[in-house]
Every structure is written in structure tokens, then in C-alpha cells.
Amino acid sequence: MPRRHLRMTGAADCSLGAALRALRTELDLPTGFPDRAMAEAEEAVRAPDLSAHEDATDLPFLTVDPPASTDLDQAMHLERRGRGYRVHYAIADVAAFVRPGGALDAEAHRRVTTLYFPDDRIPLHPTALSEGAASLLPGEVRPAALWRIDLDSDGRAVATDVTRALVRSRAKLDYAGVQRQIDAGTAEEPLALLREIGRLREEQELARGGISLNVPEQEIVVQDGSYGLAYRAPLPAEGWNAQLSLLTGMAAAHLMAETGTGILRTLPIAPDGAVARLRRSAHALRIDWPHHVPYAEVVRSLDPSQGNHAAFLQECTTLLRGAGYTAFDHGDLPEPAVHAAVADLYTHCTAPLRRLVDRYASELCLAAIAGKEPPEWVREALPALPKEMAEGTRRANTVERACVDLVEAALLEGRVGDLFDAYVVDIQDRNPAVGTVHLRDPAIVGRIEGGTAALPLGERLRVRLTQAGPASKTVLFAPA
Incomplete structure (x- = not known):
């Protein structure tokens, strides 16, 4: 998708x-x-x-x-x-x-x-x-x-x-x-x-x-x-x-x-491990997902205008790969x-x-x-x-x-070094210190790397912009 x-x-x-x-x-x-x-x-x-x-x-x-x-x-x-x-x-x-x-x-x-x-x-x-x-x-x-x-x-x-x-x-x-x-x-x-x-x-x-x-x-x-x-x-x-x-x-x-x-x-069908990881993300983002409630019903209840709901919806796309x-x-x-x-x-x-x-x-x-x-x-x-x-x-x-x-x-050109509040919406299986963060303001989803500890999937994280501008054509964040 x-x-x-x-x-x-x-x-x-x-x-x-x-x-x-x-x-x-x-x-x-x-x-x-x-x-x-x-x-x-x-x-x-x-x-x-x-x-x-x-x-x-x-x-x-x-x-x-x-x-x-x-x-x-x-x-x-x-x-x-x-x-x-x-x-x-x-x-x-x-x-x-x-x-x-x-x-x-x-x-x-x-x-x-x-x-x-x-x-x-x-x-x-x-x-x-x-x-x-x-x-x-x-x-x-x-x-x-x-x-x-x-x-x-x-x-x-x-x-x-x-x-x-x-x-x-x-x-x-x-x-x-x-x-x-x-x-x-x-x-x-x-x-x-x-x-x-x-x-x-x-x-x-x-x-x-x-x-x-x-x-x-x-x-x-x-x-x-x-x-x-x-x-x-x-x-x-x-x-x-x-x-x-x-x-x-x-x-x-x-x-x-x-x-x-x-x-x-x-x-x-998404593998069980992907669903389990999505459940952890939902918990960290304070999305109410009781074990007896189907995934589809949870998603239908979300309000994409809310920051944590928008972050979770972005993470939900991983099940559709x-x-x-x-x-x-x-x-x-x-x-x-x-x-x-x-x-x-x-x-x-x-x-x-x-x-x-x-x-x-x-x-x-x-x-x-x-x-x-x-x-x-x-x-x-x-x-x-x-x-x-x-x-x-x-x-x-x-x-x-x-x-x-x-x-x-x-x-974000000219803002390298600035700090932002973000949600961690994805982490790599092979390297959990690398992943994706979701900023609410400005409306950006970007890659995060450079830390030594595993990223807290689904949780808020203070991040620092390390790369941006037309020459790089990408943005990169690191844990602050």
C-alpha cells in the first residue's frame, strides 16, 4: 500500500x-x-x-x-x-x-x-x-x-x-x-x-x-x-x-x-509476531486494545486527528505489506x-x-x-x-x-540540531536501535538511528534532527 x-x-x-x-x-x-x-x-x-x-x-x-x-x-x-x-x-x-x-x-x-x-x-x-x-x-x-x-x-x-x-x-x-x-x-x-x-x-x-x-x-x-x-x-x-x-x-x-x-x-495474513509487536505499540501509545477485541474493531474506533491515534494508524500499515x-x-x-x-x-x-x-x-x-x-x-x-x-x-x-x-x-533545512517530540512507530528487527519516528508538529515521519539502546517502540521520545536539506533529500533523527 x-x-x-x-x-x-x-x-x-x-x-x-x-x-x-x-x-x-x-x-x-x-x-x-x-x-x-x-x-x-x-x-x-x-x-x-x-x-x-x-x-x-x-x-x-x-x-x-x-x-x-x-x-x-x-x-x-x-x-x-x-x-x-x-x-x-x-x-x-x-x-x-x-x-x-x-x-x-x-x-x-x-x-x-x-x-x-x-x-x-x-x-x-x-x-x-x-x-x-x-x-x-x-x-x-x-x-x-x-x-x-x-x-x-x-x-x-x-x-x-x-x-x-x-x-x-x-x-x-x-x-x-x-x-x-x-x-x-x-x-x-x-x-x-x-x-x-x-x-x-x-x-x-x-x-x-x-x-x-x-x-x-x-x-x-x-x-x-x-x-x-x-x-x-x-x-x-x-x-x-x-x-x-x-x-x-x-x-x-x-x-x-x-x-x-x-x-x-x-x-x-500478517504473521503473529507482527500483530504482537503492534499490540505492544498500542499499549505504549495508550490505545485501548483488550485481548478479546479484534484488530479491525480497534482500528475503526481510532480518531486520526489525535496524535497517538495517527501514530498508531501509521504503524498499522506494517500489517499490510x-x-x-x-x-x-x-x-x-x-x-x-x-x-x-x-x-x-x-x-x-x-x-x-x-x-x-x-x-x-x-x-x-x-x-x-x-x-x-x-x-x-x-x-x-x-x-x-x-x-x-x-x-x-x-x-x-x-x-x-x-x-x-x-x-x-x-x-527542515536549517534546523539541524533542533529537538522535537516524537513517537517511535517502527524498529528494525535486526537492529532495534534503528527505526522510524512520527512527529506531530511538523507533520513528518522520519528515520532514527545513532543510538546504542533499543528504541522504545510505541513510546514518546525526544529526538534531535541530525540531517536535512535539499542536498541530502532526506531527514534523519537521533535520540536526544
């Missing part, structure tokens, strides 16, 4: 913006698309393949994303169905624009995923597609894979369907605005149902032993030419929205399992098949504008519902997809780590 979310608000023309642009060059990342790929994209914009799409433009879809987002993968329409609910979830149909085996397809396989920087992004597809013709922008008719998932009164999925359809979003909403409307009671029913369904799905998640981590974002705040770091706790509406994506990913995974061909997102992709065919499910954090079969299928594997997952599910064999170009690509996605994920993590390190080092 990502190490940390990091985003910039305000102008990007400060010195940090220049350093981030230089970082893109240093990491040797793509700067543009090949001419042939651009030509194919331009042709696809003019003439997408819409031959198999039904008309669903009568459904009043809406999107919920960060305010500046323009690569809109998902749109929703929620409604009551008897005592239960129907979730209409439209996913951008990238296959309507990308020809298998073409130059644009080859470039997508080279990039694998959109790379996000605090101030910009390097897209998986040309922006004419990802932020234009394929994006589910308001007021525009767009091709989509339209999921219809029926839920009972407790939020359990009881029926699933997916077809190709033309859809039209009526509104582009952001999380803060959605939260205000729902809290004030002014949201109309399709939007108001987001909380009702989202909470039911959260209860289902808890019942099956799944867990969603609301890790606070680090936010670069730019003001008057200077900048700082602050934490931003996720809003409940973000969690409710994520539950719809999880619902669809689980439905897709079960469709694949039923047909015997697919690609899953898997995560092994080891996620990967596993393809299967001819009915042979991988072992393990379940994603431990989801506590169910799961796949990525809801972000095809930003992630390569999702386009293939959509095709596999569309074929499954239609009772057909998957397209040959999908089946041929399956064996190599896990390795491609693993490499793309490593690249994205490298970008994320480099951005975080650069921002933190720049912020």
Missing part, C-alpha cells in the same frame, strides 16, 4: 515546486507519449468503439473526488430497492479507446500506473483520454462498464450484473461538499444514501474481519511563498465512497472465481486467494484511467456475465500482468518515497 498520501495546496511556483520538477527528471520518468501513441489517442477521441454500449444516460450519475481531479474513473447512482438498495457504479471504459496491441496499449503496459507528485502527475494515458474523452466528466456522455449490485437491508450483496453502457454524470462533487450536505441533512436521496449504504458496508467489513485504514494525509500548505506540512484526517464521506469501490472489487473477484479465469489482488497480484486460469485459484485486509476475494477494477490491471479486470467480468470466453488479448496478457503491476507499483512507491523525503528535507 502507499507509504503516505502527500498533496500540495496553493501555488506550485515556490522553491519546492522547482525541486519536485527536478526530481521527475532525476528519476528518469516519462515526459511525453510517443508520436504513434498520441496519434492513436487522437483517433480514439474522434471515434471510440461504442458498438456494444446500451443507453443508460437516463440515470442521474454523480462523481465524488478531490476538488482538482479531472481523471474521473467512477460515477455512482444509489437508490432504494424494496427493503434493500441498488448500487449503480459506472467505471470508465478504457477499452473503448485503447486498441489491443497498438502503440497506445504498449505505452500503457510500459507505464502501468499514473504516477502522482504533490503538485502534478504523470498519467497512464494521454490526458486527452484520461482527463477528457474517457473521463466521466459532468454533462458528457461517456462509455462505461456499468455495475449494478443489489444489496439487502443489511448491506450484503445479493445480485451482481455488469454491462457496457453510455452514461452521463450530472454533477462533479468533492468530499468536503458531500460531507457538509449529508451532515446538514440537505443532500437529496441518491447522495444521502451514500452514508446509509457506506455505514452498512462498514458493518459488513467489520463482521467479516476486514479493515480500512484512515491514515492521515500529509498536506503541503503553501502560503506567501513559503510552505509547511500539516496532517489532514480523512472525512467519513471518503470512507463511504471507498466502500463502494471495495464492494465492486469483491463482486468482480467472485465473478472471476466462478468462471475460473482472472487476476486477484492478494495479501497474506506484501500485497500483490496473482493471475489464474482454468479454475486454479491462487494460494492465498484472499486479500487479508479486505477479508474476502478482491481485485482492482474501479480505476482503469490510472491503473493498467483494471482494464483487464473489467473485460474478464463483462465476459463472465455474458457467458462468453474472455477476449484472446486479455487471456494472452494475463500471465505477465502480475509482474508488470509489481514493477509499476515499485516505481510508484519509489516516486512517493522520493517526494516525501524531498519535502521533509526541504522543510
Whole structure:
């Protein structure tokens, strides 16, 4: 999973913006698309393949994303169905624009995923597609894979369907605005149902032993030419929205399992030693975790705006290491098949504008519902997809780590020798005098070393900054 979310608000023309642009060059990342790929994209914009799409433009879809987002993968329409609910979830149909085996397809396989920087992004597809013709922008008719998932009164999925359809979003909403409307009671029913369904799905998640981590974002705040770091706790509406994506990913995974061909997102169960260490950290951070209470229930009770809770949530990410992709065919499910954090079969299928594997997952599910064999170009690509996605994920993590390190080092330049209060959130097994500390102010997570005694995992510690600045591109602390 990502190490940390990091985003910039305000102008990007400060010195940090220049350093981030230089970082893109240093990491040797793509700067543009090949001419042939651009030509194919331009042709696809003019003439997408819409031959198999039904008309669903009568459904009043809406999107919920960060305010500046323009690569809109998902749109929703929620409604009551008897005592239960129907979730209409439209996913951008990238296959309507990308020809298998073409130059644009080859470039997508080279990039694998959109790379996000605090101030910009390097897209998986040309922006004419990802932020234009394929994006589910308001007021525009767009091709989509339209999921219809029926839920009972407790939020359990009881029926699933997916077809190709033309859809039209009526509104582009952001999380803060959605939260205000729902809290004030002014949201109309399709939007108001987001909380009702989202909470039911959260209860289902808890019942099956799944867990969603609301890790606070680090936010670069730019003001008057200077900048700082602050934490931003996720809003409940973000969690409710994520539950719809999880619902669809689980439905897709079960469709694949039923047909015997697919690609899953898997995560092994954390070893007992990792859970025991997390319990020690919880105790030291004064997190109430009785032995009879499941881990998922404890995490759900945390408030990421509280310093010790935020530190513990950051430490909880250690249990989610080891996620990967596993393809299967001819009915042979991988072992393990379940994603431990989801506590169910799961796949990525809801972000095809930003992630390569999702386009293939959509095709596999569309074929499954239609009772057909998957397209040959999908089946041929399956064996190599896990390795491609693993490499793309490593690249994205490298970008994320480099951005975080650069921002933190720049912020603390000139403060070497200063003392800070921190929590110890991680220690190395092979050398417990080396680990990671979590500062609350400024909002920084950094490496600590240089001491001789084992670090007190989960406890407060006074630390001294020993290294920072653009030249080092990292921060380093030592016990004070």
C-alpha cells in the first residue's frame, strides 16, 4: 500500500515546486507519449468503439473526488430497492479507446500506473483520454462498464450484473461538499444514501474481519511563498465512497472465481509476531486494545486527528505489506486467494484511467456475465500482468518515497540540531536501535538511528534532527 498520501495546496511556483520538477527528471520518468501513441489517442477521441454500449444516460450519475481531479474513473447512482438498495457504479471504459496491441496499449503496459507528485502527475494515458474523452466528466456522455449490485437491508450483496453502457454524470462533487450536505441533512436521496449504504458496508467489513485504514494525509500548505506540512484526517464521506469501490472489487473477484479465469489482488495474513509487536505499540501509545477485541474493531474506533491515534494508524500499515497480484486460469485459484485486509476475494477494477490491471479486470467480468470466453488479448496478457503491476507499483512507491523525503528535507533545512517530540512507530528487527519516528508538529515521519539502546517502540521520545536539506533529500533523527 502507499507509504503516505502527500498533496500540495496553493501555488506550485515556490522553491519546492522547482525541486519536485527536478526530481521527475532525476528519476528518469516519462515526459511525453510517443508520436504513434498520441496519434492513436487522437483517433480514439474522434471515434471510440461504442458498438456494444446500451443507453443508460437516463440515470442521474454523480462523481465524488478531490476538488482538482479531472481523471474521473467512477460515477455512482444509489437508490432504494424494496427493503434493500441498488448500487449503480459506472467505471470508465478504457477499452473503448485503447486498441489491443497498438502503440497506445504498449505505452500503457510500459507505464502501468499514473504516477502522482504533490503538485502534478504523470498519467497512464494521454490526458486527452484520461482527463477528457474517457473521463466521466459532468454533462458528457461517456462509455462505461456499468455495475449494478443489489444489496439487502443489511448491506450484503445479493445480485451482481455488469454491462457496457453510455452514461452521463450530472454533477462533479468533492468530499468536503458531500460531507457538509449529508451532515446538514440537505443532500437529496441518491447522495444521502451514500452514508446509509457506506455505514452498512462498514458493518459488513467489520463482521467479516476486514479493515480500512484512515491514515492521515500529509498536506503541503503553501502560503506567501513559503510552505509547511500539516496532517489532514480523512472525512467519513471518503470512507463511504471507498466502500463502494471495495464492494465492486469483491463482486468482480467472485465473478472471476466462478468462471475460473482472472487476476486477484492478494495479501497474506500478517504473521503473529507482527500483530504482537503492534499490540505492544498500542499499549505504549495508550490505545485501548483488550485481548478479546479484534484488530479491525480497534482500528475503526481510532480518531486520526489525535496524535497517538495517527501514530498508531501509521504503524498499522506494517500489517499490510506484501500485497500483490496473482493471475489464474482454468479454475486454479491462487494460494492465498484472499486479500487479508479486505477479508474476502478482491481485485482492482474501479480505476482503469490510472491503473493498467483494471482494464483487464473489467473485460474478464463483462465476459463472465455474458457467458462468453474472455477476449484472446486479455487471456494472452494475463500471465505477465502480475509482474508488470509489481514493477509499476515499485516505481510508484519509489516516486512517493522520493517526494516525501524531498519535502521533509526541504522543510527542515536549517534546523539541524533542533529537538522535537516524537513517537517511535517502527524498529528494525535486526537492529532495534534503528527505526522510524512520527512527529506531530511538523507533520513528518522520519528515520532514527545513532543510538546504542533499543528504541522504545510505541513510546514518546525526544529526538534531535541530525540531517536535512535539499542536498541530502532526506531527514534523519537521533535520540536526544
